[in-house]
Amino acid sequence: MKEAAKLHREAMDYADAAEEERIRGNKDKSLSLARLALDKETQAANLVADFDALEPTRSVLHRSAASLALECGEYRLAEKLIGRALSGEPPDEITEELRELYSHVCDVGLQNAESRMSAWDFLFFSSILPFVWLLFLSTIAWFIFPPVSPMEKIMMIFFVFISLSSSILLERFLTSPRIFHKPMGFFRGAWFAVYKRALLINR
Structure with a gap:
């Protein structure tokens, strides 16, 4: 327990120094000191991790270490x-x-992951992937429910075009960082509309 308290004090000293450097604008030095604080506080938390009877010290040290992490x-x-x-x-x-x-860790971690998404990734998820997906499904629908008359063909092409256009617009305007992991969500509905229209045409 004494060793954990000693490590905690050292961690807080490093954390205070890191905050001072951050205020001065020395980001690299601040991060370096914060990592030293994290190392000390994690060691302190590890020392009491198996002792539930040491609450609230046990949870306080873990909370502090998590904040530094x-x-x-x-x-x-x-x-x-x-x-x-x-x-x-x-x-x-x-x-x-x-x-x-x-909850805060999850939010910040997600935001940082999203910030690393390149322009190519954004283009892929917002335009290229919807285009390829709809083109693929539309081709399947064309063979399963082949339009017979020229008017039916025109209508089929028209609805595919409208669905494709709307899916791209929706992806561009409605794609948010929180749903990049579900890029197909918005154009599935558009495809379903095409599918139902194909069923009606071929009745």
């Missing part, structure tokens, strides 16, 4: 520390704080 961009480590803290018997107030911190 978040500051250092170590989102997976932050999640593990929060999970381990919640696996014990933290007080209700700290439990709520840990849950809020976990």
Whole structure:
């Protein structure tokens, strides 16, 4: 316990120094000091991890280490520390704080992942993928429900074109960072409209 307290004090000293450097605008030095603080605080949390009787110290150290991990961009480590803290018997107030911190870690981690998405990725998910997907499904529909008359062909092409155009517009205007992992969601509805129209045409 004494060793954990010593490591915690050292971690807080490094964290204070990191904050001072951040205020001065020395981002690299601030991050370096924050990582030292994270290392010390994680060591302190590890020392008490197996002792539920040491609450609330156990959960407080884990919460502090998770906050430092978040500051250092170590989102997976932050999640593990929060999970381990919640696996014990933290007080209700700290439990709520840990849950809020976990939500924040998830949000920040997602935002950082999205910020690394290149322009090509955005173009792929917003335009190219919908185009290829609709083209593929439209081709299948053409063979399954082949239009007979010239008017039916024109109508089929028209509805495919409208669906494709609307899907691209929806992707461009409605695609948000939170749904990049579901890029096909918006144009599935457009394709379903084409599919139903094909059924009506071929009745």
